Amino acid sequence: MxxxxxxxxxxxxxxxxxxxxxxxxxxxxxxxxxxxxxxxxxxxxxxxxxxxxxxxxxxxxxxxxxxxxxxxxxxxxxxxxxxxxxxxxxxxMSQPLRMAVLASKSDHCLLDLLWRHRRGELPVSIPMTISNHTDVAEDVRSFGIPFIHVPSQVGPDKSKSEAEILALLKGNVDFVVLARYMQVISSDFLEKLGVPVINIHHSFLPAFIGAAPYRKAKERGVKLIGATAHYVTEDLDEGPIIEQDVVRVTHADTATTLQRRGADVERAVLSRAVTWHAEDRVIRHGNHTIVFN
Amino acid sequence: MxxxxxxxxxxxxxxxxxxxxxxxxxxxxxxxxxxxxxxxxxxxxxxxxxxxxxxxxxxxxxxxxxxxxxxxxxxxxxxxxxxxxxxxxxxxMSQPLRMAVLASKSDHCLLDLLWRHRRGELPVSIPMTISNHTDVAEDVRSFGIPFIHVPSQVGPDKSKSEAEILALLKGNVDFVVLARYMQVISSDFLEKLGVPVINIHHSFLPAFIGAAPYRKAKERGVKLIGATAHYVTEDLDEGPIIEQDVVRVTHADTATTLQRRGADVERAVLSRAVTWHAEDRVIRHGNHTIVFN
Amino acid sequence: MxxxxxxxxxxxxxxxxxxxxxxxxxxxxxxxxxxxxxxxxxxxxxxxxxxxxxxxxxxxxxxxxxxxxxxxxxxxxxxxxxxxxxxxxxxxMSQPLRMAVLASKSDHCLLDLLWRHRRGELPVSIPMTISNHTDVAEDVRSFGIPFIHVPSQVGPDKSKSEAEILALLKGNVDFVVLARYMQVISSDFLEKLGVPVINIHHSFLPAFIGAAPYRKAKERGVKLIGATAHYVTEDLDEGPIIEQDVVRVTHADTATTLQRRGADVERAVLSRAVTWHAEDRVIRHGNHTIVFN
Amino acid sequence: MxxxxxxxxxxxxxxxxxxxxxxxxxxxxxxxxxxxxxxxxxxxxxxxxxxxxxxxxxxxxxxxxxxxxxxxxxxxxxxxxxxxxxxxxxxxMSQPLRMAVLASKSDHCLLDLLWRHRRGELPVSIPMTISNHTDVAEDVRSFGIPFIHVPSQVGPDKSKSEAEILALLKGNVDFVVLARYMQVISSDFLEKLGVPVINIHHSFLPAFIGAAPYRKAKERGVKLIGATAHYVTEDLDEGPIIEQDVVRVTHADTATTLQRRGADVERAVLSRAVTWHAEDRVIRHGNHTIVFN
CATH class of the missing domain: 3.30.70.260 (ACT domain)
Structure with missing residues (x-):
């Protein structure tokens, strides 16, 4: 033991x-x-x-x-x-899965995972958190979790920073969570990593493609905003869905309050998805999942 | 067949x-x-x-x-x-359960069941609908379902009208649904009937005991109103819960709109409970249920 | 009066x-x-x-x-x-808006509107219901509402049947509801009609474009399905959103049960949108709405 | 400024x-x-x-x-x-309300408030957090918020510890939040304090009176558990409701998972109630509230 x-x-x-x-x-x-x-x-x-x-x-x-x-x-x-x-x-099941968290500047998804882990709600160990920024370093370390800064590479070629992250993760973790990690991940990285990667992103009915989705959602007057947690595949944001949820908004919401409500639903959805994955409740099959929750 | x-x-x-x-x-x-x-x-x-x-x-x-x-x-x-x-x-499972519906004046729960049955969503047969009023007679018959009027007895002793209903139901049905049936049912009736009885009633957080619950809920300023479908036991409204749901309300709701929203959630909850019962998805155990839905 | x-x-x-x-x-x-x-x-x-x-x-x-x-x-x-x-x-406000309902074969949205109207929940009059099929004729007439059959025209040119519908509606109604009316409406028709048209359609996070959306949603393993009520503009299904809602589904839902749950959320969303429109609670502005509900 | x-x-x-x-x-x-x-x-x-x-x-x-x-x-x-x-x-409105938080051992409601405050989502200042335990001291201080330990008094007479808390709060805060503070508050304390006090507690449909509500809820097989945020009055847990919400549970939830889900809904409901209070969106009237949100 x-x-x-x-x-x-x-x-x-x-x-x-x-x-x-x-x-x-x-x-x-x-x-x-x-x-x-x-x-x-x-x-x-x-x-x-x-x-x-x-x-x-x-x-x-x-x-x-x-x-x-x-x-x-x-x-x-x-x-x-x-x-x-x-x-x-x-x-x-007594051996917790080893989970790495990749984050950028946003803390809402990251801190919710670390806090649940500390409370004993997440049956994982967290050997490291990696970020392309240092904003969350102090917070992560206050939970007793190692924080590693890997600056993102300037320009379209991300191979050097990806190689650095890969060296840190390879063999050390059983799955990776992208907790609002704002870097595109190459399919080469995914393939070399060889473990499941879970991502969270905002979702709307209907979808708004491209940049500034909250602004577009506001222009169309959406009444619900949501979040989707999914496994990352080559088609970013198109992988098998693990969990989704929505929250009600109104015409009076501003871009700022839409994003706050979005953040609340994102952290809730990601926490559930990670918990279910860590408890072996999710089976991937083709482009969808079976979730025994 | x-x-x-x-x-x-x-x-x-x-x-x-x-x-x-x-x-x-x-x-x-x-x-x-x-x-x-x-x-x-x-x-x-x-x-x-x-x-x-x-x-x-x-x-x-x-x-x-x-x-x-x-x-x-x-x-x-x-x-x-x-x-x-x-x-x-x-x-x-190819032999549908025989379901009787008992109603009073309200039509929202009753018509939702009859409409779902006609669409093929409810795997039951409906040999009869019984009411202590005649308000819904024409609607029920327009669905091709027999309607029987059993007036409620004046005074506290309901034995004669209960005996009349019992004579109609006994041996002819596999379960009974109280679709806003506003008569108290005696434990003697329940025992003689010998088949499950499903009831729907409004629910609040917190509960409001006694008469005029919507008025009390409004006075306390509740933000959610709900409905609970449950099996009827001797303790009316205290039997094993099958399904519950809520809907959001505000201070601007009046007693009238609270009741309309209550009616919407009642019919949705009752329809789900009846469907699950008819598909053998509900197991009663002590004062609670296991629902495999 | x-x-x-x-x-x-x-x-x-x-x-x-x-x-x-x-x-x-x-x-x-x-x-x-x-x-x-x-x-x-x-x-x-x-x-x-x-x-x-x-x-x-x-x-x-x-x-x-x-x-x-x-x-x-x-x-x-x-x-x-x-x-x-x-x-x-x-x-x-004492003079109810005159609402026409256009439907096809599906009855769930249509009957919910007619039933709410009869209960006094919808402050409208319904001078007519028009359908390109006759499936719902008897139901509509049982509510005392005129039913008119306008068969859809064979081929891409719908001008003759649209003209027939226009002759029925023009001057006789204040707004039109498409209650799962499965015919494309031309911008010429919209312009000549000159009154607001409200439509209901299914929605998903993310959206699934084109035919067979429920099948695609199942293949992607969506966990929520929804519905959107909106004003019809030239860009079908892209007009200002009035109301949206979702319902939770699982991997165990079949195409059939997904559609049933979809129908439930469609009728709820459409009823709310129509009520708010009829109570002058919706203001269109650009491609969105202000809803004072 | x-x-x-x-x-x-x-x-x-x-x-x-x-x-x-x-x-x-x-x-x-x-x-x-x-x-x-x-x-x-x-x-x-x-x-x-x-x-x-x-x-x-x-x-x-x-x-x-x-x-x-x-x-x-x-x-x-x-x-x-x-x-x-x-x-x-x-x-x-540019002068934030001064908010004190009283907590016990649970951290979920407390940390959510401190975290939102740090993100700039809560328009308040937090001059102090008081607890009858020291479990949360380090967390609170890591947010740069003063933590004060006031042990609870042994025996039914709480006058001495209440006086100590009163001396800390009186004149220094505009409202007080009980973030799972597990001590009964006397009406004498409330009167002398003279500022609004917001409390959060679990809620069920129907309610379960007395000790061990989660166990009782499980025995009755409830399908929803909820939380209510309200102003504290002399009748503990009976004051004007500010906000409520629920989360769906099943027969498979254990006492442990019920409490986790309860904690999630408690922190969400409390955060919304505190935000609305701090933005002057809540008007108390009799035993209910008007919430302009």
Whole structure:
């Protein structure tokens, strides 16, 4: 039990199974858990279609002395599920995922994550926060979290600063959160990083493309403004959606108050998305997600 | 296949299992479905506690020629689950539940149910609507639903009118919806009726006890008004909650507009509660519900 | 007092004033109301900017024997406000606006409007409902509202059917509601019609352009679906927004249940937008609205 | 211009008028503003009833060199409005209200206020935070806000610790916020304090009286939990409501997650209530509020 172990999740594992739906999956997985000495604590599943669809399942299982048994369970999962064409993930939930946060000048999303982490609401460790500015350095360090300043590169070529960030993250984190990080991320960076990246951005009904979306939203007189948390893919802001929410606004809102309300909904949506990801509740599939929350 | 069969649910059964949680339930139920030729379409479950809690499960299974196999499946469920102390329900989902609606003068909840039923959104049949007034008679009949007028009895003793309603309902319906039915229901009536009764009433944060709740809510300046759908128990308005929702109001709302907004949220909440009940998504347990929606 | 007079609004007028903001408008309007024997019942106003912005005001005034005094008040408004560059509208609120509803096959928005009208919640008269199909004819007539069938024209040229509709509407209605009317409306039609047209359409965060939006929304895994009510302009679906709302959905929603939930939010949003328009609570300005609700 | 002046509100005053409704108030107030060299920036008003009701108005006016003109404007308000039986308040909005925060061990409401204050979203100064515990001392001081520890008194008699708090607050603050302050406040304290006190508490539909409300809410299976911000009166938790909101929960929420979600809605509701109070948007009247937001 290392320092960062989550006490109430000792001996708990999450099992994610997905692939082509077929009769008997539930029984196979239940039998597997049983013969490995485990007990199913919770189970969620979803089939995209009654026949010929995709099957998604999240199990939380308990097993005494889980850590020692993990290799055997992994072998059994591979032997049992792979011949059925199913993919799987097994994770010891007492070991928190390592999360890096990338930020710029805005603090609302960043501080909400750090504060929830300190309260014990986020089952993650935060080995580092990186920013292209120093505005949030003192705040981050007051939470006892390392802050690293990587200035953004002047000009369109960001390869040097991306390489610097990559050197910091690579192998050290299990996922990355862009907490209002205002730099475009290259697909090359994403590919080399090799772990999920979660982003938050404002959303409107309808959407407003391009710069100054709050101004455009005001000009059209929108009555709701929202935020979307999603996995980052090559198509920035087009990746699988994890969570969304909105807040009501009126004609009397100014650009300033629209942005404040936007900030409130952004931090709420991002916190939920990060929590669900950290609890293995989100399964990516194509360009959408299954969220067992 | 009778006239009222729901085509897309032919050969689908719901299986509800609940009782003391214990290792192996999932596997036992999965094996049972498999050995009876069925396939699990969807599965939801919930355990109230990791150890020593209560277990709740809803399965939708598909089996060719389900109707003929039902007795065998029932036998198997009894043999398998009852020794484990688990109770169960099995239902052919293609046979819609028979729902009676009791109303008074208000039409908003009643018409919303009838309209959804006509659109095919409510998987029920509606053999009758009963009211202690005749205001809604013509509307109900325009939907092709029988309307029966049972005047409420003068004075505190309602036994005669309750007996009349009971004679109409007994054996003819699977559940009853009180769609703003403004008569107190005796516990004797409930007991003799023997099927679930769903009620809708307004709700506030905080609650306002007694008469004229909208006036009291206005005097206190509430900013939200809500509605609660629940199963009726002996303690009127205190039974297990199925669904709730609220709508935002302001100081500028009058008693009239508060009631209109209240009516909108009442009909929405009741429609959801009735739909979930009719789809076997609600499990009562003690004074609360598990809702797999 | 004609048959359709709204009793509790007799002797009530709405006054809408808007134009370039300048010191003293409030005082001028208040003095005008006073010297015409009126009393201000409610007042809402909004300035888009502290200096050099636009000014918007809605007053409800009461005056005994309003009908006879209207010409004098109109003269006074013109004399007082026009030299200040302000435009104005005055309306006897006891005379309900005449609203036509255009529909196709869907009944959810249409029936919600007719039902609210019958309950006395919508301060309008409904001289006619027009549809390019006959599906809703019986329902409409059961509310005592005339139903007129104008089949849509085959081919891209809709001029003949538009002319037929125009002949029905022209001079007979004060505004038109498109309650899921699935025909494109030409800008020529809009111009000849000369009264406001309110439309309702589904909305998503982000938007999905083109056909089959619900399918695309599902593929992207949206967590909220919404609806927008707006005034129709030449740019279909791009006009000034009156009201919006959303409802939460999950990965488990199917195309069918997404559309049902969409229908629920559509009818709620359209009803609110129509009510506010009929109560003179909406002021159009550029491509947005001021809504005093 | 003192250090704490809010730059963009220099030369802005709020004027609150309320009392018995009568013809001509709007005109009188508009004329008063004009003859004192001011310009109405925004105006909200509400009448509780068309005839014989109460009138409430909030004006924001701009006047060059406001500070020097305040005494004259006050004289004029007194001369003009008091004979009409109207009461009034005038305030230079560039001078932030002085707000004390009382807290216990919970940090969620407290930190949200301090963080918004630092971002410039709360137009207040915070001369001190007081707590009966020391848990939040370091956090508060990291925002540059004084923290004072006043241990709660053992036993039912709280007069000594209340006197100590009173000595700190009296004359130094314009209002007090109880940010999850878990001590009962005596009516004697309230009376001697003489400034408004805002409290936040959890709310449910229906209400659950007494201890352990989250447990009771879970036993009843509530689907929404909420929070209410209100002014404190002698009847604790029964004072005029300023703002309320709710969040959706399910049967799967545990006591822990219910409390987390409750904390999220509490901090959001309290922040809105405090902002509106600090912007003079809330008028208390009897046991309710008029909120011009």
């Amino acid at each position: 290392t320092a960062s172990t989550i006490p109430h999740l000792v001996d708990h594992a999450s099992v994610i199974v997905h692939g082509p739906d077929q009769p008997g999956i539930v029984g196979q997985v239940a039998a597997l858990v049983a013969r490995n000495g485990g007990n199913i604590i919770s189970l969620d599943q979803y089939s995209s279609n009654e026949s010929g669809g995709d099957f998604f399942q999240r199990i939380v299982m308990h097993r005494d002395n889980l850590a020692g048994a993990l290799p055997d369970i992994e072998d059994d999962l591979a032997r049992t599920l792979e011949p059925m064409g199913l993919s799987w993930r097994l994770r010891d | 009778t006239a009222s069969t729901i085509p897309h649910l032919v050969d689908h059964a719901s299986v509800i299992v609940h009782g003391p949680d214990q290792p192996g339930i999932v596997g036992q139920v999965a094996a049972l479905v498999a050995r009876n030729g069925g396939n699990i379409i969807s599965l939801d479950q919930y355990s109230s506690n990791e150890s020593g809690g209560d277990f709740f499960q809803r399965i939708v299974m598909h089996r060719d020629n389900l109707a003929g196999a039902l007795p065998d499946i029932e036998d198997d469920l009894a043999r398998t689950l009852e020794p484990m102390g688990l109770s169960w329900r099995l239902r052919d | 004609t048959a359709s007079t709204i009793p509790h609004l007799v002797d009530h007028a709405s006054v809408i004033v808007h134009g370039p903001d300048q010191p003293g408008i409030v005082g001028q309007v208040a003095a005008l109301v006073a010297r015409n024997g009126g009393n201000i019942i409610s007042l809402d106003q909004y300035s888009s900017n502290e200096s050099g912005g636009d000014f918007f005001q809605r007053i409800v005034m009461h005056r005994d024997n309003l009908a006879g005094a209207l010409p004098d008040i109109e003269d006074d408004l013109a004399r007082t406000l026009e030299p200040m560059g302000l435009s104005w509208r005055l309306r006897d | 003192t250090a704490s002046t809010i730059p963009h509100l220099v030369d802005h005053a709020s004027v609150i008028v309320h009392g018995p409704d009568q013809p001509g108030i709007v005109g009188q107030v508009a004329a008063l503003v004009a003859r004192n060299g001011g310009n109405i920036i925004s105006l909200d008003q509400y009448s509780s009833n068309e005839s014989g009701g109460d009138f409430f108005q909030r004006i924001v006016m701009h006047r060059d060199n406001l500070a020097g003109a305040l005494p004259d404007i006050e004289d004029d308000l007194a001369r003009t409005l008091e004979p009409m039986g109207l009461s009034w308040r005038l305030r230079d």
